[in-house]
Amino acid sequence: MAPRNLLDLDDFSAEELMALLDRAEAFHRDPSPRRLLAGVPVVNLFFEPSTRTQTSFAIAEHRLGAEVVSIDPGDSSMVKGESIADTAITLAAMGVGAVIVRHRESGFPYALARSFPGHVVNAGDGTHAHPTQALLDLMTLRQEFGRVAGLRVAIVGDIAHSRVARSNIHGLRTLGAETILVGPPTLLADAMAEEGVRVERDLDAVLPTVNAVMLLRIQRERLEGALVPSVAAYTAEYQLNARRLELLRDGAIVMHPGPYNRGVELTDDVLDFPSCRYVNQVANGVFVRMAVLEALCS
Amino acid sequence: MAPRNLLDLDDFSAEELMALLDRAEAFHRDPSPRRLLAGVPVVNLFFEPSTRTQTSFAIAEHRLGAEVVSIDPGDSSMVKGESIADTAITLAAMGVGAVIVRHRESGFPYALARSFPGHVVNAGDGTHAHPTQALLDLMTLRQEFGRVAGLRVAIVGDIAHSRVARSNIHGLRTLGAETILVGPPTLLADAMAEEGVRVERDLDAVLPTVNAVMLLRIQRERLEGALVPSVAAYTAEYQLNARRLELLRDGAIVMHPGPYNRGVELTDDVLDFPSCRYVNQVANGVFVRMAVLEALCS
Amino acid sequence: MAPRNLLDLDDFSAEELMALLDRAEAFHRDPSPRRLLAGVPVVNLFFEPSTRTQTSFAIAEHRLGAEVVSIDPGDSSMVKGESIADTAITLAAMGVGAVIVRHRESGFPYALARSFPGHVVNAGDGTHAHPTQALLDLMTLRQEFGRVAGLRVAIVGDIAHSRVARSNIHGLRTLGAETILVGPPTLLADAMAEEGVRVERDLDAVLPTVNAVMLLRIQRERLEGALVPSVAAYTAEYQLNARRLELLRDGAIVMHPGPYNRGVELTDDVLDFPSCRYVNQVANGVFVRMAVLEALCS
Numbered sequence: 001m002a003p004r005n006l007l008d009l010d011d012f013s014a015e016e017l018m019a020l021l022d023r024a025e026a027f028h029r030d031p032s033p034r035r036l037l038a039g040v041p042v043v044n045l046f047f048e049p050s051t052r053t054q055t056s057f058a059i060a061e062h063r064l065g066a067e068v069v070s071i072d073p074g075d076s077s078m079v080k081g082e083s084i085a086d087t088a089i090t091l092a093a094m095g096v097g098a099v100i101v102r103h104r105e106s107g108f109p110y111a112l113a114r115s116f117p118g119h120v121v122n123a124g125d126g127t128h129a130h131p132t133q134a135l136l137d138l139m140t141l142r143q144e145f146g147r148v149a150g151l152r153v154a155i156v157g158d159i160a161h162s163r164v165a166r167s168n169i170h171g172l173r174t175l176g177a178e179t180i181l182v183g184p185p186t187l188l189a190d191a192m193a194e195e196g197v198r199v200e201r202d203l204d205a206v207l208p209t210v211n212a213v214m215l216l217r218i219q220r221e222r223l224e225g226a227l228v229p230s231v232a233a234y235t236a237e238y239q240l241n242a243r244r245l246e247l248l249r250d251g252a253i254v255m256h257p258g259p260y261n262r263g264v265e266l267t268d269d270v271l272d273f274p275s276c277r278y279v280n281q282v283a284n285g286v287f288v289r290m291a292v293l294e295a296l297c298s
Numbered sequence: 299m300a301p302r303n304l305l306d307l308d309d310f311s312a313e314e315l316m317a318l319l320d321r322a323e324a325f326h327r328d329p330s331p332r333r334l335l336a337g338v339p340v341v342n343l344f345f346e347p348s349t350r351t352q353t354s355f356a357i358a359e360h361r362l363g364a365e366v367v368s369i370d371p372g373d374s375s376m377v378k379g380e381s382i383a384d385t386a387i388t389l390a391a392m393g394v395g396a397v398i399v400r401h402r403e404s405g406f407p408y409a410l411a412r413s414f415p416g417h418v419v420n421a422g423d424g425t426h427a428h429p430t431q432a433l434l435d436l437m438t439l440r441q442e443f444g445r446v447a448g449l450r451v452a453i454v455g456d457i458a459h460s461r462v463a464r465s466n467i468h469g470l471r472t473l474g475a476e477t478i479l480v481g482p483p484t485l486l487a488d489a490m491a492e493e494g495v496r497v498e499r500d501l502d503a504v505l506p507t508v509n510a511v512m513l514l515r516i517q518r519e520r521l522e523g524a525l526v527p528s529v530a531a532y533t534a535e536y537q538l539n540a541r542r543l544e545l546l547r548d549g550a551i552v553m554h555p556g557p558y559n560r561g562v563e564l565t566d567d568v569l570d571f572p573s574c575r576y577v578n579q580v581a582n583g584v585f586v587r588m589a590v591l592e593a594l595c596s
Numbered sequence: 597m598a599p600r601n602l603l604d605l606d607d608f609s610a611e612e613l614m615a616l617l618d619r620a621e622a623f624h625r626d627p628s629p630r631r632l633l634a635g636v637p638v639v640n641l642f643f644e645p646s647t648r649t650q651t652s653f654a655i656a657e658h659r660l661g662a663e664v665v666s667i668d669p670g671d672s673s674m675v676k677g678e679s680i681a682d683t684a685i686t687l688a689a690m691g692v693g694a695v696i697v698r699h700r701e702s703g704f705p706y707a708l709a710r711s712f713p714g715h716v717v718n719a720g721d722g723t724h725a726h727p728t729q730a731l732l733d734l735m736t737l738r739q740e741f742g743r744v745a746g747l748r749v750a751i752v753g754d755i756a757h758s759r760v761a762r763s764n765i766h767g768l769r770t771l772g773a774e775t776i777l778v779g780p781p782t783l784l785a786d787a788m789a790e791e792g793v794r795v796e797r798d799l800d801a802v803l804p805t806v807n808a809v810m811l812l813r814i815q816r817e818r819l820e821g822a823l824v825p826s827v828a829a830y831t832a833e834y835q836l837n838a839r840r841l842e843l844l845r846d847g848a849i850v851m852h853p854g855p856y857n858r859g860v861e862l863t864d865d866v867l868d869f870p871s872c873r874y875v876n877q878v879a880n881g882v883f884v885r886m887a888v889l890e891a892l893c894s
Contacts, residue, residue: 031635031691032635033634033635033663049668051667051669052686052690054667055637055639055665055667055687055690055692056690058663058665059637059663059665059690059691059692062637062663062664062665063635063663070666072668258682258686259678259682259686260682262679262682278685278689279685279688279689280689281689282685282686282689282690283689283690283691285690286690286691
């Protein structure tokens, strides 16, 4: 039985993750509308706006027949001082079945889940976790290689601030892949290394050894701040470009959670690269979100 | 035959109110989705944002199969100078069946209804009326006591600025309950007293005499303004807390329209009190809104 | 076969336009909900908010059974620097079938369509085009006169800045109507004249000669700017009022795309005029949008 909520991937066993990916593949093969969530209100509570993630969730919810309620909590009581617990109690009383929540505060979805008797899906909390993104990445890897176990995956860039990286580390480890984190010391501490997770500084040395490269979006704020000497210094060492694509072994793929910064963490060559899987990732996003909602709500 | 609009409860006879509550109970017993409003566009026009009320209406509309259109009229032509009448004419021409409207201006829904040939539901106008809140309060009372007639209900707090109080006074009187308004003179004028409605100042004296206490949200702006000497002075006299809960007679219930200010009009003890009916009120909100839409649109 | 997108009416032949109007009439006769777009996500991407147009599209989409996703792109990545192409790629990857887009930049929907493999509907781009508005105007003319060919239509006001005028000129010419543009030189250059399109300055002289008058909304910003000496000077020459209605021939109709400025381009007399077709235009808007979505997506 899957957990009640999807807060991060570390709550899920390998069997549970594989079952979710299997269901996502089933939705991929047959994306026709269902009535699985007919009569179930699903509330999208995005305190941080996100066009792409919100659209993907909304499509998944509609596809399952849910009652889709999208709230812009901008100046609602939820922001004005009502406690998270009170918001949870109120939504539950209305019969809301699931809440999809994004918040700039790490841990917010956990606080909501403590008081909400329905299901909470973390759509991104601060720098902490983004589990549906990691699920769609795992789905993309499995589509490509037939398995996740035994793969070697590099995650490149601003690991320190990346909720995408953090959730992927959990998922990759649970499914038996090896993770190599690559970035400068200011964006990636040595202490991130652990069982199954290595820290490396030299991207050129890592590229020939991996099955997949996951690039991360680097926030321009970081580049202009103290964490990186300059955009030029960063791109010299960590940008994926035509020259570095040549270093990849045959069959290796490139991934990015989007939105990407052309000219920063990647060049246009990467997006034109035949083994760039960005489009597959986005497509899989709808299917893993359908699978998560089905698993939690049924 | 019910009126064409729900602007406030004083337009409804006791029979009409009871019929609405009966239908709401039917939806409570069987909340499965219906197609009663299939093909009927319902527009949610919240000039004042309200997460909870808007979510409750949206769930009710989805549950009846309506075409749910939620508009954020922030900077639309409706705000930029188009007259209310022009907005009404335009929405009607599109075939909109019902408009759910919240506005900070008392009377706005009445102005809209004058030009709109469909149905208008007042979701809160200024300090004037909030009839669906009062309906869900009446439903909660009837669920508890089997009837509303003959009950004695205290409404406590900032009566002067409360659209919830005003609509409840109408509904309670029409259904034969006695209302006791309790608050300081700055928030409750003696002139509010009328047939079936008493004004009292001493909450401790009132509590042992009533079947139900309806607390009101007190806006922090009021407490910080000239109307109340201080939060401490207000809470000393009108906050419901553990000591005052002891004064209630057996079987008496506590209600609050939400969102509540913990530590102001109530303490956490009230929310933990077994006869606090806040959750029932919120749940009933969806069902009375379904009943209202059904009654108006069919 | 209709074009893949609706960017402006000049991409459509007379046969294609008539087919769209025929389908819109069919929806007018039987506006009951359909499942034509079941399982098709339609994204409403209004960079410029527009309550009326967005509501009309949303109703049309719901009526056809689409998965309606309305995005407020206010501070999303689409605005923050992601390229139009990247947005298009991402929406396509999610399986979005059609994007309805409004943007203050002329040409934006064309840029989107270049990268989006689904269907793009232009809901208004800068001062360039507003093709669904022109379609509903053509439908209104045909309802009134049984045909568009051979009609003489005056478009009055701020032609220079009007996307409504521009799209109507294309549609009227394609269907064989004669267009007379009327306005002051600052808002209407002589160069707008072409085959089938005349430029005139004297509204009083034009009114007795036409089958229909399309008024345009004049932005108050223009009146307060350098383009018109004063509101009084403009209304003296170009406002439609009780006196000028008398100049119309029997059977002539008046149209306006809304929202209108009472007291500027028209007086209340015009809205009370029995042959003012504003309400029919708005109603037809839902039907032409259904027809467009059906034609593009099926």
